[in-house]
Amino acid sequence: MFPSRLTRFQALHGKQRGAVLVVTLIFLMVITILAISSVQISTSEERMAGNMKDWNIAMQAAESALRDAEFDIYGVCSVNVSSCTTRSPAVTGETNFGNQSAGIAYGTCNQSTSYKGACMPPTPYNLPDGKPVYALPDMTNWSTASTGKNPVTYGAYTGATALPSSGISGVYQQPQYIIEAMRMPTDKGVKVLYRITARGWGRNSNTQVVLQSVFRLPD
Numbered sequence: 389m390f391p392s393r394l395t396r397f398q399a400l401h402g403k404q405r406g407a408v409l410v411v412t413l414i415f416l417m418v419i420t421i422l423a424i425s426s427v428q429i430s431t432s433e434e435r436m437a438g439n440m441k442d443w444n445i446a447m448q449a450a451e452s453a454l455r456d457a458e459f460d461i462y463g464v465c466s467v468n469v470s471s472c473t474t475r476s477p478a479v480t481g482e483t484n485f486g487n488q489s490a491g492i493a494y495g496t497c498n499q500s501t502s503y504k505g506a507c508m509p510p511t512p513y514n515l516p517d518g519k520p521v522y523a524l525p526d527m528t529n530w531s532t533a534s535t536g537k538n539p540v541t542y543g544a545y546t547g548a549t550a551l552p553s554s555g556i557s558g559v560y561q562q563p564q565y566i567i568e569a570m571r572m573p574t575d576k577g578v579k580v581l582y583r584i585t586a587r588g589w590g591r592n593s594n595t596q597v598v599l600q601s602v603f604r605l606p607d
Contacts, residue, residue, distance in 0.1 A: 442590035445557055446597040449588030452542060452551065453563035454601050457584040459546045461567065461603060472547030475502060481569025481580040497538045497566060505540035505566040509583065512570075522570055525585055527598060530564075539564035539587070560589040570602075579604065 463478035497507035510523040
């Protein structure tokens with residue numbers, strides 16, 4: 389007995405329906421994988437954008453602290469501030485901060501309230517040409533402890549308005565800075581330069597930026 393034409397058609401049609409199901413499942417799997425990948429990429433990009441924004445906030449905070457330290461060295465109030473409590477006497481590295489409450493040894497910072505963050509750099513060593521090279525400050529000891537850097541909080545001596553602590557541009561804490569007096573020999577004698585080290589925070593406490601600048605008062 390040979391199968392009828394109808395029976396053969398039913399068998400072939402059944403196989404085709406099975407193939408369509410397999411192909412459909414494969415397409416669904418591919419679409420699902422693409423959708424999951426798209427969500428992961430979107431989440432990663434959003435996280436990267438958030439981290440970059442937080443880094444920018446910390447960068448701007450550190451830059452603000454650098455400018456604040458320059459006003460502090462000049463002994464004047466911040467921009468658009470009519471009244472503030474500046475240091476007395478003003479910051480001076482001519483005597484290695486010796487006339488500011490207490491003399492300071494190399495590698496240490498003044499611990500008094502009036503002269504927070506007035507520091508001497510680590511002991512310098514001289515290159516063969518005789519020019520001094522100053523080591524970088526120890527940033528692991530950035531604290532107000534008796535052996536710490538005793539940094540200045542933004543606006544402490546200049547009256548600068550505190551940076552926002554909430555909102556999309558808020559900072560975890562106010563930026564801080566220290567001022568180191570560096571004596572540099574020149575053809576016209578010894579000049580005092582001030583190395584400013586500032587630290588800024590973003591909204592996250594782990595987002596930190598450290599900036600340095602070397603500042604010199606006009607003759």
